[in-house]
Amino acid sequence: xxxxxxxxxxxxxxxxxxxxxxxxxxxxxxxxxxxxxxxxxxxxxxxxxxxxxxxxxxxxxxxxxxxxxxxxxxxxxxxxxxxxxxxxxxxxxxxxxxxxxxxxxxxxxxxxxxxxxxxxxxxxxxxxxxxxxxxxxxxxxxxxxxxxxxxxxxxxxxxxxxxxxxxxxxxxxxxxxxxxxxxxxxxxxxxxxxxxxxxxxxxxxxxxxxxxxxxxxxxxxxxxxxxxxxxxxxxxxxxxxxxxxxxxxxxxxxxxxxxxxxxxxxxxxxxxxxxxxxxxxxxxxxxxxxxxxxxxxxxxxx
Amino acid sequence: xxxxxxxxxxxxxxxxxxxxxxxxxxxxxxxxxxxxxxxxxxxxxxxxxxxxxxxxxxxxxxxxxxxxxxxxxxxxxxxxxxxxxxxxxxxxxxxxxxxxxxxxxxxxxxxxxxxxxxxxxxxxxxxxxxxxxxxxxxxxxxxxxxxxxxxxxxxxxxxxxxxxxxxxxxxxxxxxxxxxxxxxxxxxxxxxxxxxxxxxxxxxxxxxxxxxxxxxxxxxxxxxxxxxxxxxxxxxxxxxxxxxxxxxxxxxxxxxxxxxxxxxxxxxxxxxxxxxxx
Numbered sequence: 001x002x003x004x005x006x007x008x009x010x011x012x013x014x015x016x017x018x019x020x021x022x023x024x025x026x027x028x029x030x031x032x033x034x035x036x037x038x039x040x041x042x043x044x045x046x047x048x049x050x051x052x053x054x055x056x057x058x059x060x061x062x063x064x065x066x067x068x069x070x071x072x073x074x075x076x077x078x079x080x081x082x083x084x085x086x087x088x089x090x091x092x093x094x095x096x097x098x099x100x101x102x103x104x105x106x107x108x109x110x111x112x113x114x115x116x117x118x119x120x121x122x123x124x125x126x127x128x129x130x131x132x133x134x135x136x137x138x139x140x141x142x143x144x145x146x147x148x149x150x151x152x153x154x155x156x157x158x159x160x161x162x163x164x165x166x167x168x169x170x171x172x173x174x175x176x177x178x179x180x181x182x183x184x185x186x187x188x189x190x191x192x193x194x195x196x197x198x199x200x201x202x203x204x205x206x207x208x209x210x211x212x213x214x215x216x217x218x219x220x221x222x223x224x225x226x227x228x229x230x231x232x233x234x235x236x237x238x239x240x241x242x243x244x245x246x247x248x249x250x251x252x253x254x255x256x257x258x259x260x261x262x263x264x265x266x267x268x269x270x271x272x273x274x275x276x277x278x279x280x281x282x283x284x285x286x287x288x289x290x291x292x293x294x295x296x297x298x299x300x301x302x
Numbered sequence: 303x304x305x306x307x308x309x310x311x312x313x314x315x316x317x318x319x320x321x322x323x324x325x326x327x328x329x330x331x332x333x334x335x336x337x338x339x340x341x342x343x344x345x346x347x348x349x350x351x352x353x354x355x356x357x358x359x360x361x362x363x364x365x366x367x368x369x370x371x372x373x374x375x376x377x378x379x380x381x382x383x384x385x386x387x388x389x390x391x392x393x394x395x396x397x398x399x400x401x402x403x404x405x406x407x408x409x410x411x412x413x414x415x416x417x418x419x420x421x422x423x424x425x426x427x428x429x430x431x432x433x434x435x436x437x438x439x440x441x442x443x444x445x446x447x448x449x450x451x452x453x454x455x456x457x458x459x460x461x462x463x464x465x466x467x468x469x470x471x472x473x474x475x476x477x478x479x480x481x482x483x484x485x486x487x488x489x490x491x492x493x494x495x496x497x498x499x500x501x502x503x504x505x506x507x508x509x510x511x512x513x514x515x516x517x518x519x520x521x522x523x524x525x526x527x528x529x530x531x532x533x534x535x536x537x538x539x540x541x542x543x544x545x546x547x548x549x550x551x552x553x554x555x556x557x558x559x560x561x562x563x564x565x566x567x568x569x570x571x572x573x574x575x576x577x578x579x580x
Contacts, residue, residue, distance in 0.1 A: 115328075117328060
């Protein structure tokens with residue numbers, strides 16, 4: 001009796017680890033170790049992954065990457081992409097989320113339509129957009145000629161390519177943004193609206209004086225999440241230019257550069273340094289989020 | 303019949319107008335894709351664009367399938383998705399249960415380390431994961447596409463939060479009745495958490511099916527290539543034949559559209575509680 005009690009005690013000590021081990025083993029191999037490894041590789045000059053050899057530990061990789069035109073222009077393109085896509089998509093999403101939040105017939109159909117691009121492969125959708133952007137026979141240029149604008153080489157001229165990417169990226173991120181804002185709106189207490197309507201407030205006034213202020217934490221959250229995902233722009237770029245970073249290799253982004261350094265240049269140190277810089281950008285944004293969240297919490301806005 | 307136009311019905315009219323215009327903006331690319339997939343080459347490249355194809359024949363689909371192994375890509379995608387869902391759901395359920403209901407030293411420390419790891423973008427892990435896959439000789443295999451995603455901190459976090467809402471008294475009374483942790487987890491917890499688990503399965507299936515960047519790194523031919531990357535490769539073979547490209551795109555997109563129409567509520571709920579992975 002005593003013996004079996006002891007055995008049971010020992011089992012209950014190791015039991016949690018039996019449940020955790022499948023999860024933890026894969027996290028250690030494919031998340032924890034790679035995080036640590038990418039930092040160390042980024043400091044290894046002339047790192048060879050097959051032999052594991054390197055020349056010295058220094059900042060050479062960072063120096064190279066930060067003076068490489070492809071990376072610096074990539075950083076600039078990525079920043080422009082973030083600066084346009086995040087505010088524009090949030091504004092459009094706010095408009096449509098507000099409409100979807102109203103009690104209308106057929107809301108299930110509208111929701112399905114609005115959220116469709118979220119579940120579809122960005123590669124496939126990017127190819128559709130490429131077709132719609134076609135200079136000679138694309139439907140977008142047809143619409144433009146209808147209003148008297150000449151045909152534009154959206155995906156074939158370098159001066160238009162960033163705009164083409166931004167428009168596609170905005171469209172692509174809209175469903176996610178609308179969903180988050182809509183669920184935030186649904187959490188706003190109905191009595192605010194009832195009181196406002198009793199007071200005879202106009203819909204526009206209700207929207208800007210009640211919905212937007214009460215929604216500001218959600219708006220803020222979605223901006224942060226979208227900023228982070230826009231920093232990682234890559235899969236949107238690939239189908240639009242058939243795998244090239246822009247029609248004349250003019251549209252590198254940070255994540256495209258990581259791939260270029262790894263698979264074309266075969267310089268893992270450069271790729272690692274670029275990845276660490278990407279991480280630092282995202283890290284700063286996340287810290288900003290935490291800081292502002294704290295400040296807003298103090299003001300009583302939750 | 304005379305319709306009285308008061309302020310309310312005017313605003314109703316504009317709400318519907320903008321909702322319809324917005325819906326068109328979101329679904330138009332898909333409509334265009336399907337219409338183009340039925341057009342002849344001449345119809346696909348005329349200007350001004352021709353909206354309806356003269357006849358609906360599946361010849362472009364047949365052509366796309368003969369030019370590239372989309373059947374093989376499709377099977378690979380299904381296998382990767384099933385393996386991914388099966389393994390991830392298992393590790394997630396076991397891990398979430400341990401973090402939520404079991405006591406062990408270091409529980410809160412490990413959990414906060416995991417939460418901080420959630421901030422790491424996958425792009426940062428690619429360099430090492432790629433070399434790991436090459437070193438264990440799994441480059442260009444199906445397991446290479448699944449292994450890095452077997453454990454998901456995000457899903458485990460979501461499910462742990464749900465398990466936390468299930469009262470502990472239920473747990474203790476079951477334990478006193480002699481149920482082991484294993485029995486309790488599968489007979490009581492999992493059935494209670496069914497909607498959460500279903501949502502996790504759906505989100506996981508979506509991200510596995512649409513995954514593009516990782517297959518781009520670790521697959522080199524049709525043996526293990528999945529649909530999105532297969533489609534990307536196809537662009538070099540069929541670049542000037544947009545009707546073939548649109549037929550192939552339809553094959554990639556349609557299964558997920560159907561899945562979404564059937565399970566919209568779960569997916570929307572899942573996304574609004576935490577966002578899509580990646």
